[in-house]
Amino acid sequence: MGGRKERSRRGHRCCQKAGDLKPGKKSILLIGPPNVGKSVFFNHYTGLEASVGNYAGTTVEFLLGRTQIKDENYDLIDVPGTYTLDATNPAEKVAVDMLKQRPSGIICVLDANSLESGLYLLFQVLEYRIPTVLAVNRIDLARERGLYTDEKRMQDELGIPVVGTVALNREGLDEVQDKLLSAPVSSRTLPENSSARWKEAENLARKAQKEESLKVENFRQKLDRWLTNPWPGLPLAFFILALVFGIIIGLGMGLRQFILLPFFRGVVFPPLTQLVEGIVPSGVFQDILIGEYGFLIKGLEWPFALVFPYVLSFYLALSILEDSGYLPRLGILLDGIMAKIGLRGSNIIPLLLGYGCAIPGILGTRALESKKERIMISTMISLAVPCISQTGAFFALLAEVSILVVLALFAFSILAMFLAGLVMDRLLPGKRMDTLLEVPELLIPRTRFLGRKVFLRIKGYIFNGAVPMVMAVGIASLLYESGILVVLGRVLSPLIEYWLQLPREAAVPLVLGIVRRELAVLPLVEMGLTPIQLLVGAVVALFYVPCIAVLATLAREFNLKISLMVLFLTVATAFLTGGILARILGLFI
Numbered sequence: 378m379g380g381r382k383e384r385s386r387r388g389h390r391c392c393q394k395a396g397d398l399k400p401g402k403k404s405i406l407l408i409g410p411p412n413v414g415k416s417v418f419f420n421h422y423t424g425l426e427a428s429v430g431n432y433a434g435t436t437v438e439f440l441l442g443r444t445q446i447k448d449e450n451y452d453l454i455d456v457p458g459t460y461t462l463d464a465t466n467p468a469e470k471v472a473v474d475m476l477k478q479r480p481s482g483i484i485c486v487l488d489a490n491s492l493e494s495g496l497y498l499l500f501q502v503l504e505y506r507i508p509t510v511l512a513v514n515r516i517d518l519a520r521e522r523g524l525y526t527d528e529k530r531m532q533d534e535l536g537i538p539v540v541g542t543v544a545l546n547r548e549g550l551d552e553v554q555d556k557l558l559s560a561p562v563s564s565r566t567l568p569e570n571s572s573a574r575w576k577e578a579e580n581l582a583r584k585a586q587k588e589e590s591l592k593v594e595n596f597r598q599k600l601d602r603w604l605t606n607p608w609p610g611l612p613l614a615f616f617i618l619a620l621v622f623g624i625i626i627g628l629g630m631g632l633r634q635f636i637l638l639p640f641f642r643g644v645v646f647p648p649l650t651q652l653v654e655g656i657v658p659s660g661v662f663q664d665i666l667i668g669e670y671g672f673l674i675k676g677l678e679w680p681f682a683l684v685f686p687y688v689l690s691f692y693l694a695l696s697i698l699e700d701s702g703y704l705p706r707l708g709i710l711l712d713g714i715m716a717k718i719g720l721r722g723s724n725i726i727p728l729l730l731g732y733g734c735a736i737p738g739i740l741g742t743r744a745l746e747s748k749k750e751r752i753m754i755s756t757m758i759s760l761a762v763p764c765i766s767q768t769g770a771f772f773a774l775l776a777e778v779s780i781l782v783v784l785a786l787f788a789f790s791i792l793a794m795f796l797a798g799l800v801m802d803r804l805l806p807g808k809r810m811d812t813l814l815e816v817p818e819l820l821i822p823r824t825r826f827l828g829r830k831v832f833l834r835i836k837g838y839i840f841n842g843a844v845p846m847v848m849a850v851g852i853a854s855l856l857y858e859s860g861i862l863v864v865l866g867r868v869l870s871p872l873i874e875y876w877l878q879l880p881r882e883a884a885v886p887l888v889l890g891i892v893r894r895e896l897a898v899l900p901l902v903e904m905g906l907t908p909i910q911l912l913v914g915a916v917v918a919l920f921y922v923p924c925i926a927v928l929a930t931l932a933r934e935f936n937l938k939i940s941l942m943v944l945f946l947t948v949a950t951a952f953l954t955g956g957i958l959a960r961i962l963g964l965f966i
Contacts, residue, residue: 403449403450403451403452403481404451404452404453404454404478404480404481405444405451405452405453405454405480405481405482405483405484405557406454406456406475406476406480406482406483406484407419407453407454407455407456407484407486408456408459408472408483408484408485408486408498408502409458409485409486409487409495409498410458410459410460410487410488410491410494410495410498411458411459411460412458412705412817413458413486413487413488413495413514413515414486414488414514414515414544414545415455415458415486416440416455417544417545417550417826418455418484418486418512418544418550418553419440419442419453419455421544421547421550422442422444422453422550422554423442423443423444423453424442440454440455441453441454441455444554446554446555446557446558447558449558451481454475454480456471456472456475457471457472459472459498460494460497460498461497461498461501462476462498462501462502463501463571466743466745467743468743476502476505476507477505479505479507480507481508481558482507482508482509482510482557482558482560483502483507483508483509483510484509484510484512484553484554484557485498485499485502485509485510485511485512486512486514486542486544487499487511487512487513487514488513488514488515488817489513489514489515489516489518489519489524489526489541489586490515490518490519490522490524490817490818492513492526492582492585492586493578493579493582494578496577496578496581496582497574497575497578499511499535500567500568500574500577500578501574503535503537503563503565503567504567506562506563507562508537508557508558508560508561508562509537509560509562509563510537510538510539510540510553510556510557510560511531511535511537511538511539511540512540512542512549512550512553513526513528513531513539513540513541513542514542514543514544515542515543515544515818516541516542516543517543517546518818518820519586521595521597521598522598523588523589524586524587524588525586525587525588525589526541526585526586527584527585527586527587528540528541528585530584530585531581531585534565534581534584534585535563535565535581536561536563536564536565537560537561537563538553538556538560540552540553540556545823545826597818597819600819601706601819604703604706604710604819605706605709605710607710610706610710611710614707614710617703621694621698624690624693624694625687625690625691625694625772626687626690626772626776626780626783627690628686628689628690628693629686629687629689629690629691629769629772630686630772630776631686632685632686632689632690633682633683633686633687633773636686637681637682637685637686638678638682638683640682641677641678641681641682642678642682645677646674646677646678649667649673649674650667650674653666653667653673654667661858661859664854664858665854665855665858666854668854668857668858669857670850670853670854670857670858670885670900671854672847672850672851672854675850675853675854675899676846676847676850676851676854677847679770679846679850679895679896679899680766680842680843680846680847681843683769683770683773683899683902684766684769684770684773684842684843684846684895684899685769685838685843686769687765687768687769687772687773688765688766688769688835688838688842689831689835691732691733691765691768691769692733692765692830692831692834692835692838693827693831695729695732695733696822696827696830696831696834697822697827698729699830700820700822700823700826700827700830701819701820701821701822702817702818702819702820703819704725704726704729705723705726705817706819707722707725708721708722708723708724708725708726709722710722711725717795717799718753718795718798718799718801718802719749719750719753719798719801719802719808720750720753720754720798720802721750724745724750724754726741727739727741727742727754727758728754728757728758728762728794731758731762731764732762732763732764732765732768733764733765733834734764734765734837734841734842735758735759735762735764735923735924735927735930736926736927736930738754738755738758738762739754739755739758739759739927739930739931739934740930740934742754742755742934743934747807747808748807749805749806749807749808750807751934751935752801752805752935752939753797753798753801753802753805755931755934755935755943756797756801756943756946757794757797757798759923759927759931759943759947760793760794760797760920760943760946760947760950761789761790761791761793761794761797761919761920762790762794763790763894763919764842764894764895765838765842766838766842766846766893766894766895767894767895767897767898767918767919769895770895770898770899770902770918771783771786771898771915771918771919773898773899773902774898774899774901774902774911774914774915775911775912775915778908778911779908782908782911782912782915785912786912786915786916786919789916789919789954790919793919793920793950793954845893846893846895846896849889849893849896850896853885853889853896856888857885862884862885862888865884865888866881866882866884866885867881868884869884869887870884872952873887876952876955876956876959877913877914877917877952877955877956877959878909878910878913878959878960878963879906879910879913879914879959880904880906880910882900882904883901883904883914885900886898886899886900886901886914886918887917887921890918890921890922890924891922891924891925893924894918894921894922894923894924894927897917897918897921898914898915898918901914901915901918909959909962909963912958912962913955913958913959913962914955916951916954916955916958917951917952917954917955918951919951920947920950920951920954920955921947921948921951922944922947922948922951923943923944923947928940928943928944931943
């Protein structure tokens with residue numbers, strides 16, 4: 378392989394056109410189930426942390442980079458994770474289409490801890506008669522459980538190279554790549570149907586893996602049992618989520634109050650204001666830049682001083698939960714509760730992704746086999762799951778007033794999701810699909826990988842969240858200084874002042890929220906609202922119309938009708954709930 382820096386440079390240039398490329402003769406596919414460690418293989422071979430593109434004609438994302446094998450350049454494609462090639466969902470269809478393009482070779486990555494289900498996928502891959510190397514990953518964790526994999530036996534049975542790997546330690550990764558170009562096409566007679574493949578996978582797993590009973594249950598196994606059983610799993614889940622919530626608020630508030638706000642207000646804004654006042658004469662143009670909704674002031678303060686600290690703390694907490702393997706275990710615990718609304722415990726994962734951004738949460742439903750489940754989860758995310766920018770805005774708005782108000786807001790979010798699920802489960806045709814949930818091993822998150830993941834997500838926030846927010850603030854400044862927002866405030870005043878019992882100025886965030894959801898919250902910060910008004914305004918913003926990008930994603934993933942139905946549902950729920958809440962709270966407070 379070539380030098381790491383050289384590979385990284387070439388790979389990055391390649392990935393800029395990822396959406397235009399398909400596998401070909403000079404390409405290699407990385408195939409395997411989700412959460413098996415393929416991204417570590419990809420990063421090692423290409424030097425890239427992550428670069429994504431959409432497969433031609435679809436919204437399914439994949440990683441694409443460039444690597445060298447024996448001085449030859451190849452495109453390396455990390456195929457969307459899939460358990461089978463049955464083509465029952467968009468991700469599986471893309472995987473099948475990539476295989477039909479006849480790449481130069483395949484690296485199939487399986488988990489040594491769930492070898493039987495992985496071999497079912499491998500048999501489907503081998504049917505395409507493409508040179509393949511099998512990487513049996515996480516053999517170290519399998520040994521802890523008393524599972525020992527005989528790679529030589531598997532190699533003889535399958536007729537392809539088999540390498541045991543520990544991807545996080547880079548163990549075996551170079552050997553996998555070295556064997557790829559000389560890998561033969563498997564000559565094994567493959568099972569003809571699904572039931573035969575499962576039986577063959579079971580037999581081969583039994584031959585290739587020797588299980589030794591452990592005399593003493595190790596701590597990892599004990600902790601796994603504790604986290605997946607109702608007792609003490611549910612109390613532990615409550616404690617873990619409360620701790621995560623505390624980290625997000627505590628770390629975010631500390632960064633905001635003691636570092637970022639003093640920096641911008643004390644170091645950045647005074648000279649910036651003096652510069653504008655010295656160059657631009659007083660009037661509309663100066664107000665657009667540094668006035669009440671000044672583009673140069675609010676455009677920096679809102680995304681980078683108010684929202685960014687909570688984005689950072691949220692992504693740090695979420696990445697720890699992901700890399701530790703806790704999220705699937707939380708799904709197991711919540712399966713009974715989710716079943717009440719026709720969903721599965723594993724569906725909690727796209728819902729949690731929605732707290733980062735609604736779009737990845739919606740796209741995360743593509744692996745589901747039931748269209749009903751996809752529509753339900755996508756609607757629940759659009760209705761009641763605040764994205765990380767909006768969550769940061771809520772913390773900035775409410776956390777200093779009362780933590781209880783923040784908790785009440787998120788209680789509204791969870792209650793609304795549950796009620797929406799109940800209604801949709803009864804109205805939408807279809808039923809819950811019971812499928813096998815693969816649970817990865819519990820791991821201590823590695824600082825190096827954790828840092829990369831958080832960095833990439835922060836980078837995504839800056840380009841996909843902060844920059845559009847800055848542009849939206851610029852539009853808001855123009856509308857405000859031109860008087861258009863004042864006119865809209867008068868038009869909406871009966872709804873705002875009478876029904877929601879908020880000041881007329883609250884019409885401004887409602888207009889801006891159509892462009893960016895967090896802008897339905899941030900202007901409320903400086904309006905001097907009472908605690909009741911703060912909670913009412915936050916609840917309205919919580920359920921209010923999804924941003925334009927989310928509506929476009931819904932239309933692309935499903936159809937325009939569903940997108941418009943979600944738009945109507947969110948707006949109606951926001952104003953109905955906000956008005957009722959204002960009157961109830963007015964009676965008691």
